[in-house]
Amino acid sequence: MAKVHVSTHPLIQHKVTILREKDTDSLQFRNLIREITILLAYEATMDLELKPIKVQTPLAEAEGFELQERIGLVPILRAGLGMVNGIWELVPQAEVWHIGLYRDEHTLKPVEYYNKLPVAPTVQVVLVLDPMLATGGSAIATVDILKRWGANRIKYLGIIGAPEGVKALSEAHPDVDIYLSCLDKHLTPEPEKPGDPPKGFIVPGLGDAGDRQFGTA
Numbered sequence: 467m468a469k470v471h472v473s474t475h476p477l478i479q480h481k482v483t484i485l486r487e488k489d490t491d492s493l494q495f496r497n498l499i500r501e502i503t504i505l506l507a508y509e510a511t512m513d514l515e516l517k518p519i520k521v522q523t524p525l526a527e528a529e530g531f532e533l534q535e536r537i538g539l540v541p542i543l544r545a546g547l548g549m550v551n552g553i554w555e556l557v558p559q560a561e562v563w564h565i566g567l568y569r570d571e572h573t574l575k576p577v578e579y580y581n582k583l584p585v586a587p588t589v590q591v592v593l594v595l596d597p598m599l600a601t602g603g604s605a606i607a608t609v610d611i612l613k614r615w616g617a618n619r620i621k622y623l624g625i626i627g628a629p630e631g632v633k634a635l636s637e638a639h640p641d642v643d644i645y646l647s648c649l650d651k652h653l654t655p656e657p658e659k660p661g662d663p664p665k666g667f668i669v670p671g672l673g674d675a676g677d678r679q680f681g682t683a
């Protein structure tokens with residue numbers, strides 16, 4: 467079964483609280499997404515493989531390590547884009563392969579619109595990036611695409627997850643570990659009256675992570 471890691475790091479909890487606040491503006495929202503992703507990536511990369519190497523210091527030869535595996539970042543467009551730069555600061559050599567999906571607002575099913583993966587996998591470890599794990603449909607579809615591509619070590623990094631999405635993703639892909647900052651309560655139901663939020667949003671969540679990052683709310 468998939469391991470689900472919900473961070474207890476105080477910095478993550480502090481930053482996610484500001485992220486949720488409805489009056490946090492786009493600039494601060496983008497900065498927080500980047501910072502939280504760095505902290506999450508620290509937790510999600512604990513088991514990367516190393517190979518021993520030797521380097522020459524000004525004084526002597528030293529034994530050290532370098533990353534053995536090639537790492538791929540797969541942001542799910544649009545909202546996952548904001549998570550790339552934080553990880554690039556830690557792993558500048560990571561390759562970035564974009565997957566474009568949007569969620570149909572009526573069916574909540576993911577619709578694929580962009581995929582330029584090369585024929586054969588070029589990386590050994592893939593980190594799927596998307597701030598919001600709601601129904602889990604987008605994450606499952608992305609992992610399906612990556613597995614068809616040939617990726618076999620895949621991790622999912624998200625900022626906020628709903629129990630429904632965590633269950634769906636871990637059942638569909640039990641080999642994909644899930645790293646989240648927070649596990650929220652539930653998804654919004656079908657609206658009953660005007661003014662109710664649309665269905666399928668995480669509660670309490672933070673609203674629409676794509677719109678809030680890109681100023682398109």
Ligand code: PRP
Nearest residue numbers: 543544545568569600601602603604676
């Ligand atoms: C949001 C979010 C996830 C997806 C989550 O994207 O960023 O990709 O919905 O929902 P799910 O778990 O139910 O699939 P959206 O479709 O709003 O696209 P956007 O990132 O372009 O705004």
